[in-house]
Amino acid sequence: MNIIVCIKQVPGTNKVEVDPVTGVLKREKVDSKMNPYDLYALETALRLKEAHGGVVKVISMGPPQAKEVLKEAFSMGADDGVLISDRAFGGSDVLSTSYTLSQGIKKLDGFDLILCGKQTTDGDTAQVGPELSEFLKIPSVSNVTKLIEVTNENITVEMDMQNTVEIAKINFPCLLCVDKDIFQPRLPSYLKKMATKNKEIRVLSLNDFEDKNTDNYGLNGSPTQVQRIFPPESNGDHELWAGDGKSVTTKLYDKIKELKFV
Amino acid sequence: MPKLIVHQDKIKNIENLIKTCPFGAMDINGGKLEINSACKMCKLCVKKGDPGAVEYIEEKGVSVDKSKWNDICVYVDHVNGDIHPVTYELIGKAKELAGKIHQKVCCLFMGEDIAGKAEDLLYYGIDKVYLYESHRLKHFSIEPYTAVFEDFIKREKPCAILVGATTVGRQLAPRVAARFKTGLTADCTILDITEDTDLVQIRPAFGGNIMAQICTPRNRPQMATVRYKVMNPPKKNSSKSGTIVSCHIEDSKLESGIDVMNVYEKEKVKTIENAEVLVVAGRGVKSKDDLGMIQKLADLLGGEIACTRPLVECGWMDAKKQIGLSGRTVRPKLIITCGVSGSVQFASGMNNSEHIFAINNNPEAPIFKVASYGIVGDIYEVVPQLIEKIQKGREA
Ligand SMILES: Cc1cc2nc3c(=O)[nH]c(=O)nc-3n(C[C@H](O)[C@H](O)[C@H](O)COP(=O)(O)OP(=O)(O)OC[C@H]3O[C@@H](n4cnc5c(N)ncnc54)[C@H](O)[C@@H]3O)c2cc1C
Ligand SMILES: Cc1cc2nc3c(=O)[nH]c(=O)nc-3n(C[C@H](O)[C@H](O)[C@H](O)COP(=O)(O)OP(=O)(O)OC[C@H]3O[C@@H](n4cnc5c(N)ncnc54)[C@H](O)[C@@H]3O)c2cc1C
Ligand code: SF4
Numbered sequence: 001m002n003i004i005v006c007i008k009q010v011p012g013t014n015k016v017e018v019d020p021v022t023g024v025l026k027r028e029k030v031d032s033k034m035n036p037y038d039l040y041a042l043e044t045a046l047r048l049k050e051a052h053g054g055v056v057k058v059i060s061m062g063p064p065q066a067k068e069v070l071k072e073a074f075s076m077g078a079d080d081g082v083l084i085s086d087r088a089f090g091g092s093d094v095l096s097t098s099y100t101l102s103q104g105i106k107k108l109d110g111f112d113l114i115l116c117g118k119q120t121t122d123g124d125t126a127q128v129g130p131e132l133s134e135f136l137k138i139p140s141v142s143n144v145t146k147l148i149e150v151t152n153e154n155i156t157v158e159m160d161m162q163n164t165v166e167i168a169k170i171n172f173p174c175l176l177c178v179d180k181d182i183f184q185p186r187l188p189s190y191l192k193k194m195a196t197k198n199k200e201i202r203v204l205s206l207n208d209f210e211d212k213n214t215d216n217y218g219l220n221g222s223p224t225q226v227q228r229i230f231p232p233e234s235n236g237d238h239e240l241w242a243g244d245g246k247s248v249t250t251k252l253y254d255k256i257k258e259l260k261f262v
Numbered sequence: 263m264p265k266l267i268v269h270q271d272k273i274k275n276i277e278n279l280i281k282t283c284p285f286g287a288m289d290i291n292g293g294k295l296e297i298n299s300a301c302k303m304c305k306l307c308v309k310k311g312d313p314g315a316v317e318y319i320e321e322k323g324v325s326v327d328k329s330k331w332n333d334i335c336v337y338v339d340h341v342n343g344d345i346h347p348v349t350y351e352l353i354g355k356a357k358e359l360a361g362k363i364h365q366k367v368c369c370l371f372m373g374e375d376i377a378g379k380a381e382d383l384l385y386y387g388i389d390k391v392y393l394y395e396s397h398r399l400k401h402f403s404i405e406p407y408t409a410v411f412e413d414f415i416k417r418e419k420p421c422a423i424l425v426g427a428t429t430v431g432r433q434l435a436p437r438v439a440a441r442f443k444t445g446l447t448a449d450c451t452i453l454d455i456t457e458d459t460d461l462v463q464i465r466p467a468f469g470g471n472i473m474a475q476i477c478t479p480r481n482r483p484q485m486a487t488v489r490y491k492v493m494n495p496p497k498k499n500s501s502k503s504g505t506i507v508s509c510h511i512e513d514s515k516l517e518s519g520i521d522v523m524n525v526y527e528k529e530k531v532k533t534i535e536n537a538e539v540l541v542v543a544g545r546g547v548k549s550k551d552d553l554g555m556i557q558k559l560a561d562l563l564g565g566e567i568a569c570t571r572p573l574v575e576c577g578w579m580d581a582k583k584q585i586g587l588s589g590r591t592v593r594p595k596l597i598i599t600c601g602v603s604g605s606v607q608f609a610s611g612m613n614n615s616e617h618i619f620a621i622n623n624n625p626e627a628p629i630f631k632v633a634s635y636g637i638v639g640d641i642y643e644v645v646p647q648l649i650e651k652i653q654k655g656r657e658a
Contacts, residue, residue: 011286011468032286063287063298090287090299094448098440124467125448127436130404134440139519140404142433156523161429164341166401167524174519177433180588219265219303223445223481226304229284229474232466232606240636242625245643252619252637252644253651259617261539261563261596262652 001054001150003045004105004114006132007038007073009066010122034069037117039076039185044147044178045115046077046186052150055079057108061089061100067201075193076186082108086205089218094127096221101128102135103209113155114175118142129177140175141168145182265319266303268295272314282310324480328421328459331482333389334360335420337411337435338371339428342400343379347495348426352488353386354496356424359455365421368392372410374400377506384502391506392418398516401525402430404437406516411438413511420483421459427487439485445478446485451492451614461486469587470610491535491593492614532566534583539565539596542585542612543573546601546622546641550578555645556600562652568592570608586611600641604629621645 012031045056058073060066061084070081084104092100105111114136116129126142133140146158148167156169160179170176206212214220241248256262273279276295280288287301297307297316307316334356339346349369356367366389371380373395380391394410411434415423425435427449439446451473452464461484463476478484534540541560543553553567560567569579571586585592587607597615601622602608609632612618620633623640630636637644 063300085299087299090297090301091303092299093445094436095440095443095445122468124469125436125446126432127439127446127448130433130436131440133404134408134437140433140437141520143429159429161341161525163528165526165528166522168403169521169523171519218299223443223478224447224476225479226302227475227477229304229306229472232470232473232610238630238634238636240625240630240638242638245639245647248637248639249644249647249651252621252635253648253655255635256563256596256619257655259596262655 001048001052001113002109002111003048003054003056004108004111005038005042005045005056005058005073005078006101006114006116006128007042007058007060007069008035008117008120009033009060009062009069010035010120032065032068034072035117035120035122037119037121037180039117040180040182041115041117041178042073042076042078043183043185044176045113047183048113048147048150049077054112057082057111059084059101059104059108061085061092061097061104070201071193071196071199072188074196074199075188075190077189077192081199081201083201083203084205085203086217088206088214091219091222092217093222093224094123094125094131095223096217096219098128098131099135099221100217101132103211104204105132105136106210107204107208110173112172114138114173116175116177118177118179126177129175133175136173136175138173138175139170140177141170142177144176144178147182266297266301266308267317267319268297269315269317270294272312274312274315279307279311279315282307326480326482328482331419331421331459333366333368333418333420335414335418335423335483336367336369336388337423337425337431338369338380338383338391339426339431340371340373340376340379343373343376345379345382346426346428346490348428348431348488348490349383350386350495351490351493352424352426353383353388355453355488355493357387357496359422359453359461362455363421363457363459365459366390368418368420370394370411370414370423372399372407377508380506381502384504384506385498385500386496387499387503389504391504392509393506394509394511396511396513396516398513398518401522402434403518403520403522404433405518405520407434408437408441409515410511412441413515414509415442415483417509422455422461422484422486424453425485425487427489431487435485435487442481442483444481444483444485445476446487447476447478448487450486450488453486453488453493460484466610470606489591491591533590534566534568534585534592535590537566537568537592538594539563540568540585540592540594540598540612540615541565542568542570542597542599542602543579544570544599544602545572547573552642553578555649559598559600559645559649559652562649563596563598565594565596570602570605599629599633600645602629603627604632 119126
C-alpha cells in the first residue's frame with residue numbers, strides 16, 4: 001500500500017500569551033515540534049505498512065526548518081519525506097495550504113491512502129484534511145477511531161460521530177483523518193535516527209508544480225485574513241469571598257438560593 | 263495583494279525585531295532580515311517592531327461582486343431528521359446578522375424523509391427552508407452532501423453560510439469551502455457583520471490561548487463553523503412563517519465512494535453537555551472516595567459531576583466527564599468547580615457557562631479570573647457544609 005501522511009511543524013508550546021498592553025505574543029521558547037495529533041496518523045500508517053506491506057511517505061508544507069519533523073518521522077519508521085516549501089506559500093490559510101499540498105501530492109507517484117491528524121495545536125481548524133480531499137477529488141472521512149478491515153480495493157473503519165458510532169467502507173484512493181488514541185504512537189528509534197541522518201528529503205517548490213500561478217498560493221490564494229490577534233478576555237462580573245469556612249459557605253449557599261438553584 | 267517589505271536600514275535591534283514575530287517567521291540570512299513562509303501576515307512586526315523596519319503594502323486583490331450574494335444560510339445539522347440544537351442557535355445568530363444588513367435567513371436541510379421535521383424550523387422566524395430529499399442522503403456522506411451544497415449555493419448565492427461545528431459540520435463545511443475556493447473560519451465564538459456584508463469572525467486558536475479576528479473580504483459565500491452552546495437560540499414563535507422550498511437533484515450526482523454499513527446509537531447516557539448544573543472535581547480532591555461528596559452535591563442540585571483532565575488520567579473518572587480543550591465544551595446554567603486551578607485548557611471548555619462558582623484554597627488560582635463568584639476555602643470544609651445547608655433547607 002502506498003500511504004502518504006501529512007505532518008505539520010508547530011510551535012513547541014501553545015502556551016502563548018498576549019501582552020494585553022502591547023498586543024505582542026509572548027512565547028517561552030521558540031522551539032518547534034511535530035504536531036502531536038500527526039503522530040497518530042503516522043502510527044496508523046506504520047501499522048498498516050507492517051500488516052499489509054507498502055511505503056509510508058511523509059509530506060509537510062512549511063519553511064525549510066520543517067525538515068526537522070520529516071526527520072523525526074524517519075526515526076519512527078517513515079520511508080520517504082517530501083518538503084513543500086517556497087516563499088510564495090507564506091501566509092497560507094487552510095484553502096491555500098490544502099491546495100498547495102494537493103499540488104505537491106500530484107507530483108509524487110500516486111497513493112492509495114492519505115492520512116491526516118485530527119487537527120493542529122496552532123491553527124487548530126481541523127479543516128486541511130477535508131479540503132485536501134476535495135482538491136484531489138477523493139472520498140474522505142474524519143474522526144476515525146478504529147481500522148476494521150483492509151482489502152485491495154477499500155478500507156473499513158469505525159468513526160466516532162458524537163452520539164453514534166458509524167462503520168463505513170471507503171474505496172481507495174481516499175483520505176482519513178484519524179482521532180487521537182487510534183493507536184499509541186511509538187517512540188522514535190535512536191538506531192533509525194542514526195541510519196536516516198543523511199537521508200535525502202525531496203523539496204518541492206512552486207516551479208515543480210503543474211499550476212504555477214502565484215494567485216493560487218500563499219496570501220494571494222487565501223480568502224481568509226487574520227485581522228488581529230488578542231488575548232482571551234475573562235468574564236465580566238467578579239466577586240471573591242474569603243474568610244472562615246462557615247461564612248464563605250453561607251455566602252455561597254445564599255447566592256445559589258437567590259439564583260433559584262436550591 | 264498585501265505584502266511586507268523589510269527596510270534593513272531602519273532595524274535598530276534585529277534580535278528584538280525577530281522576537282516580535284509570534285510565528286517564528288523571521289530569519290537572518292547573510293546578516294539581513296528575511297521574512298519566510300511561516301509568516302501569517304498578522305502585522306505585529308509592523309506595529310510593534312522598530313518603526314519603519316517592516317512596511318506593509320496593501321494592494322487590493324480582486325473581489326467578487328458582493329451585491330450578487332445575499333442572505334444568510336444556516337445548515338441544518340441532523341441525524342435521521344433529529345435536528346441538532348446547534349442549528350437553532352445558529353438561526354438565532356443568523357437573524358441578528360441578517361437584521362444588520364437588511365437581508366433574510368434561510369436554512370438548507372438535506373436527508374431522507376425529513377419534510378415533516380422541516381416544518382418545525384418555520385417557528386423560528388426564518389424566510390425559507392431549502393429541502394433536498396433522497397434515499398442517497400439518508401446518512402451523511404461527504405461527496406453527496408457536498409454535491410447538494412454545491413447545487414444550493416449555485417442556485418441561491420448566499421452571502422454567508424453558518425454550519426454547526428459538529429462531527430458532520432467539521433467535515434462538510436471545509437469540503438464545500440474548497441469546492442467554491444472560499445474562506446472558512448473554524449469554531450467561531452463571536453460573529454458580527456459589517457455594512458459591506460463582511461463577516462467579522464472571532465475564534466480561539468493555539469488551544470484557546472489567543473483569539474484571532476478573521477474576515478473573508480474578497481470571496482463569497484463566506485463560511486464559518488460555530489460550536490454547540492456558543493450562540494443563543496431564538497424564542498420559538500407561536501405560529502409558523504416562511505416557506506419550504508423543495509429542491510431536486512439527480513441521483514447520479516449523489517454517487518459516493520463511501521458505503522455507510524452500520525450506525526449504532528451510543529448508549530444514551532446523561533452527558534455533561536446536556537446538564538443544566540455541573541459540579542466539577544479537580545485535583546484538589548485528594549482521593550477517589552472523596553468524589554462521593556462532589557457527586558452528592560451534584561445530585562442535590564439535580565446536576566451531573568464533571569472533572570478536569572488529571573482525574574481522567576489517573577483513572578478516577580470517565581473521559582466523557584472531562585471538561586476542556588481536549589474534553590467537552592459545556593455551558594450549564596450553574597457550574598461549581600471544586601479544587602480546580604483553572605488552566606486555559608480547562609477554562610476554554612466552560613467559560614461560557616452562565617453562573618460560575620469556584621471553590622479553591624489558593625486566592626491566586628487563575629480560576630478566580632473566570633469565576634463570577636470565587637470562594638477562597640477548603641473544599642473539605644465548604645462542600646460538606648454546603649451539602650448540609652441544602653439538606654437542612656429542604657427539610658425546613
Ligand atoms: C490564529 C490563527 C487562526 C487561524 N484561523 C484560520 C481559520 O479560521 N481559517 C483558515 O482557513 N485558516 C486559519 N488560519 C490559518 C491556518 O492555521 C493555516 O492555514 C494552516 O496552514 C492550516 O491549518 P491548521 O493548522 O488549522 O491545520 P488543521 O486543519 O488543524 O490540520 C489538520 C491536519 O492537516 C494536516 N496539515 C495541516 N497543515 C499541514 C501542513 N502545513 N503540512 C502538512 N500537513 C498539514 C495535518 O495532518 C494535520 O493534522 C489561522 C491561523 C492562525 C495563526
Ligand atoms: C494540550 C492540552 C490540553 C489539555 N486539555 C485539558 C482539558 O481538556 N481539560 C482539563 O481540565 N485540563 C486539560 N489540560 C491540562 C491543564 O493544563 C491542567 O493541567 C489541568 O486542567 C489542571 O487540573 P486541576 O485544576 O484539576 O489540577 P491542578 O492544576 O493541580 O489544580 C488543583 C487546584 O486545587 C486547589 N486545591 C488543592 N487542595 C484544595 C482544597 N483542599 N480545597 C480547595 N482547593 C484545593 C489548588 O489550589 C489548585 O488550584 C490540557 C493540557 C494540555 C497541554
Ligand atoms: S506579519 Fe506577523 S507573522 Fe509575518 S513576519 Fe510579521 S510578525 Fe511575523
